Amino acid sequence: MPDLPPPIGIDRPGSFSRSVFHERHPVLIANLVGDFPYPPRIAEALEALLAESLAGTVPPRTPGGPEIHTWHLEVAARAGLPWDSLPFLWAESYFYRRLLRAVEYHHYDSPWCGVDPFAPQKHAQLDGPELRADLDAYAALKGADAADRRRALLLASLWGNQADLGFRTNNPGADTGVGELLADDADALWALAEAPGEAPVIVVADNAGREITADLALVDHLLETATGPVELHLKPHPYFVSDATGLDVSDTLRALDRDPHEEVRDLARRLRDAIRVGWLRLRTHGAYVHPTEYRTAPADLAEEFASAKLVILKGDLNYRRLVGDREWDPATPFAEAAGYFPGPVAALRTAKSDLAVGVDPARLAALDAEAPDWRLTGTRAFIQVRP
Numbered sequence: 483m484p485d486l487p488p489p490i491g492i493d494r495p496g497s498f499s500r501s502v503f504h505e506r507h508p509v510l511i512a513n514l515v516g517d518f519p520y521p522p523r524i525a526e527a528l529e530a531l532l533a534e535s536l537a538g539t540v541p542p543r544t545p546g547g548p549e550i551h552t553w554h555l556e557v558a559a560r561a562g563l564p565w566d567s568l569p570f571l572w573a574e575s576y577f578y579r580r581l582l583r584a585v586e587y588h589h590y591d592s593p594w595c596g597v598d599p600f601a602p603q604k605h606a607q608l609d610g611p612e613l614r615a616d617l618d619a620y621a622a623l624k625g626a627d628a629a630d631r632r633r634a635l636l637l638a639s640l641w642g643n644q645a646d647l648g649f650r651t652n653n654p655g656a657d658t659g660v661g662e663l664l665a666d667d668a669d670a671l672w673a674l675a676e677a678p679g680e681a682p683v684i685v686v687a688d689n690a691g692r693e694i695t696a697d698l699a700l701v702d703h704l705l706e707t708a709t710g711p712v713e714l715h716l717k718p719h720p721y722f723v724s725d726a727t728g729l730d731v732s733d734t735l736r737a738l739d740r741d742p743h744e745e746v747r748d749l750a751r752r753l754r755d756a757i758r759v760g761w762l763r764l765r766t767h768g769a770y771v772h773p774t775e776y777r778t779a780p781a782d783l784a785e786e787f788a789s790a791k792l793v794i795l796k797g798d799l800n801y802r803r804l805v806g807d808r809e810w811d812p813a814t815p816f817a818e819a820a821g822y823f824p825g826p827v828a829a830l831r832t833a834k835s836d837l838a839v840g841v842d843p844a845r846l847a848a849l850d851a852e853a854p855d856w857r858l859t860g861t862r863a864f865i866q867v868r869p
């Protein structure tokens with residue numbers, strides 16, 4: 483493996499990654515305890531997890547749940563370490579594993595088994611005015627020129643990534659307007675996605691709610707123009723607040739069914755039909771909730787990526803996994819940071835963490851001067867492709 487920059491940590495006072503633990507997570511835990519009438523044992527377990535993650539060490543016991551062997555190895559390698567010393571990506575992923583443990587999500591003998599702790603927040607977004615406006619905009623695309631429509635669907639999926647509920651936890655009023663595209667490899671993306679051949683296009687989803695709705699509209703377009711099937715890869719269980727699971731897709735289709743616009747109801751119908759005939763495949767993999775980068779993806783998932791026409795990775799967390807959640811020089815070419823990926827790959831991501839690669843050096847200097855927090859606000863976005 484080539485020399486890689488060091489992982490982003492959570493130890494630096496004033497850093498964004500540290501603020502996720504010290505500012506975002508306390509709000510997140512308070513929201514959960516407010517959203518559900520959890521009994522004392524669950525509320526206490528959540529508070530204990532929060533306290534441990536702010537000032538404690540990693541206990542030796544592996545938190546139960548699926549993929550236990552992977553987690554045995556991961557935890558054994560970090561047991562006894564202060565949370566502060568952990569890499570950001572590992573620590574966050576472990577935090578959500580522990581959170582699911584605290585709310586008894588995988589306990590078959592608990593009445594809280596399978597209860598998505600983030601469902602109330604996800605449902606609020608599905609019923610909210612922002613999604614309403616998104617669907618009005620979708621319906622208004624009817625009759626648009628084909629190239630304009632395709633561009634609009636791609637940009638809606640891209641900017642839909644601003645609406646993740648982890649980011650909104652402590653940024654409730656975050657600007658959801660469209661911002662600046664710092665890289666735009668859209669032509670390369672379409673060339674790959676619409677190339678002849680029967681290999682699938684894989685879309686690795688990120689968040690439920692507005693983002694998965696826009697992603698489904700993009701998937702519908704791909705189903706229309708691609709010459710092979712489309713796979714939508716989802717999380718196997720709740721994660722990073724709003725990450726989309728199979729249940730979220732089903733809830734979204736139901737919400738689309740209720741829409742006043744015929745175009746939107748037709749979208750839901752086409753998607754269901756495509757799932758039924760196997761043209762659209764919903765898929766998941768345990769690796770999507772591992773605390774690791776795609777550089778070390780399990781062989782079976784790497785093979786799936788390798789055999790796809792194109793893998794489209796949505797969102798900030800997938801980006802962190804793709805290039806590595808590391809202290810990259812932002813001028814590093816995307817093709818270099820993602821060069822190891824087993825097949826053609828595209829990233830659609832709004833910037834909501836310190837990581838950046840593939841930024842034009844001249845623009846970078848100006849950005850750092852005019853908007854020093856540009857990496858964190860979700861108002862800068864990337865469409866990056868490595869063929």
Ligand SMILES: O=P(O)(O)OC[C@@]1(O)O[C@H](CO)[C@@H](O)[C@@H]1O
Nearest residue numbers: 502646648649797798799834835
């Ligand atoms: O993957 P997503 O939904 O685009 O973003 C995930 C996120 O909420 O989590 C991280 C911090 O918790 C940040 O990278 C980002 O803000």
